[in-house]
Amino acid sequence: MKIAVLGTGYVGLSTGVCLSEIGHSVCCIDVDEAKINRLRQGLSPIYEPGLEDLLVKNTALGRLHFTTSHKEAIETADIIIIAVGTPQGDDGAADLSYLVQAAKDLSAHMKPNTIVVIKSTVPVGTNDYVKCIIEEHTNTPFKMVSNPEFLRQGSAVKDTMKADRIVIGSQDKEAALKIQEMYRPLGVPILLTNVRSAEMIKYASNAFLATKISFINEISNLCEAVGANIIDVADGMGRDNRIGAAFLQAGIGYGGSCFPKDVKALLHTADSYGISFDLLKNTISINESQKILLYQKACKVLGSLKNKKIALLGLSFKPETDDMREAPSINIAHLLRGAEAQVVAYDPVATENAKKVLGNTIEYASSIEEAIDNADALFLVTEWQKFKQLDLVKVTQQMKQPLIFDGRNCFSEEKVRACPRIEYYPIGKPAIITGKDEIN
Numbered sequence: 001m002k003i004a005v006l007g008t009g010y011v012g013l014s015t016g017v018c019l020s021e022i023g024h025s026v027c028c029i030d031v032d033e034a035k036i037n038r039l040r041q042g043l044s045p046i047y048e049p050g051l052e053d054l055l056v057k058n059t060a061l062g063r064l065h066f067t068t069s070h071k072e073a074i075e076t077a078d079i080i081i082i083a084v085g086t087p088q089g090d091d092g093a094a095d096l097s098y099l100v101q102a103a104k105d106l107s108a109h110m111k112p113n114t115i116v117v118i119k120s121t122v123p124v125g126t127n128d129y130v131k132c133i134i135e136e137h138t139n140t141p142f143k144m145v146s147n148p149e150f151l152r153q154g155s156a157v158k159d160t161m162k163a164d165r166i167v168i169g170s171q172d173k174e175a176a177l178k179i180q181e182m183y184r185p186l187g188v189p190i191l192l193t194n195v196r197s198a199e200m201i202k203y204a205s206n207a208f209l210a211t212k213i214s215f216i217n218e219i220s221n222l223c224e225a226v227g228a229n230i231i232d233v234a235d236g237m238g239r240d241n242r243i244g245a246a247f248l249q250a251g252i253g254y255g256g257s258c259f260p261k262d263v264k265a266l267l268h269t270a271d272s273y274g275i276s277f278d279l280l281k282n283t284i285s286i287n288e289s290q291k292i293l294l295y296q297k298a299c300k301v302l303g304s305l306k307n308k309k310i311a312l313l314g315l316s317f318k319p320e321t322d323d324m325r326e327a328p329s330i331n332i333a334h335l336l337r338g339a340e341a342q343v344v345a346y347d348p349v350a351t352e353n354a355k356k357v358l359g360n361t362i363e364y365a366s367s368i369e370e371a372i373d374n375a376d377a378l379f380l381v382t383e384w385q386k387f388k389q390l391d392l393v394k395v396t397q398q399m400k401q402p403l404i405f406d407g408r409n410c411f412s413e414e415k416v417r418a419c420p421r422i423e424y425y426p427i428g429k430p431a432i433i434t435g436k437d438e439i440n
């Protein structure tokens with residue numbers, strides 16, 4: 001099939017690359033010329049494991065192309081997939097301006113009976129709205145399909161090739177079956193439904209996962225208060241098939257380009273229908289509190305943070321991505337700078353993106369050693385594998401004070417206790433202090 005993909009972000013690029021991998025002829029369009037130039041050279045503009053290899057392979061096979069010209073990609077396409085951003089607007093609702101522009105862009109060039117697929121995450125009713133916009137701009141007949149995306153950044157290729165399910169929503173059976181056919185080589189289970197249900201499935205899924213995170217974070221705070229251990233509690237809960245082990249890792253809150261904005265957009269939809277979705281309101285406020293937990297713990301232990309050197313390990317909102325959108329590190333850095341601490345951060349891949357957000361308010365180290373050298377405290381913010389493998393004895397020896405606030409529970413009790421001198425504050429577990437008296 002000939003497919004055009006609008007938008008080469010995490011979703012558009014992963015989708016385009018994976019569809020070419022299963023044999024389709026794909027042309028990806030972006031309005032960002034710099035991105036397209038990089039892609040044409042076989043370079044991925046985002047850090048996503050495995051993506052660049054497939055990009056290079058399928059470009060060489062002639063199945064994958066990149067352009068800034070909507071006309072070039074759209075006039076021959078059987079299927080057009082819209083994967084542009086739907087960021088959070090000022091009032092919490094999804095900002096649909098990129099989507100509306102994309103609809104106008106494609107309506108000028110599409111051939112008759114093209115299927116227009118909305119993959120971007122959009123509020124219920126948006127597919128109908130976009131259909132009207134396209135109809136206003138062209139008399140060419142076309143069909144609409146809602147096909148929300150569930151991939152996770154950091155494992156986008158794997159999640160696309162081996163998804164748990166693919167959701168296809170359409171009022172037009174023939175169009176739905178054609179999209180089902182497009183995905184058939186993946187062998188992924190497919191759910192066919194109507195458009196509004198497909199739109200709702202995406203928001204309901206993200207809101208549920210975000211709520212699961214806030215729930216376990218609240219439980220972890222309670223564990224700290226009562227002297228329980230969140231690792232064992234989550235393990236014990238997760239072994240129950242009705243609950244499941246995923247998204248039960250207590251930490252310093254969710255971030256990223258999806259959960260924060262999607263939860264708020266769903267809340268906005270509920271509000272506009274007169275439904276007070278209190279559970280979601282609490283999910284958001286718990287998450288906000290959780291993001292500042294490490295800072296609060298540090299204030300309690302150190303008192304004033306003025307002129308203290310704090311090493312931040314991890315900047316991206318989660319490991320295996322360079323995405324800084326809504327990363328807890330941003331809140332933490334702002335708080336620490338507000339308290340006049342010296343902040344020196346290290347991240348394996350997100351430093352360049354972090355500079356765009358945090359500028360020169362903090363310092364950026366080019367190695368872990370440089371960040372922790374002579375530090376008064378270390379904040380573990382993102383659970384990159386290389387941080388989990390750190391030699392804590394060496395780390396604590398290099399610091400001015402062996403004080404670690406671990407926001408992601410990266411280290412086992414055994415590993416921490418092996419340090420002759422450490423003061424270690426995890427999430428939802430008792431603190432460990434060696435070389436002094438142990439506290440609870």
Ligand SMILES: NC(=O)c1ccc[n+]([C@@H]2O[C@H](COP(=O)([O-])OP(=O)(O)OC[C@H]3O[C@@H](n4cnc5c(N)ncnc54)[C@H](O)[C@@H]3O)[C@@H](O)[C@H]2O)c1
Pocket residue numbers: 006007008009010011012029030031032035083084085086098101102105119120121122149150151152153257258
């Ligand atoms: N990032 C994720 O993990 C994820 C997962 C599931 C769903 N989603 C949803 O998918 C959508 C895209 O997310 P993303 O993270 O890939 O976005 P992104 O911001 O990384 O990329 C969007 C791209 O679209 C391009 N664009 C904007 N207008 C365009 C137009 N008219 N024509 C062509 N290109 C245009 C932008 O230049 C940009 O490169 C959003 O609705 C998001 O909520 C994202």
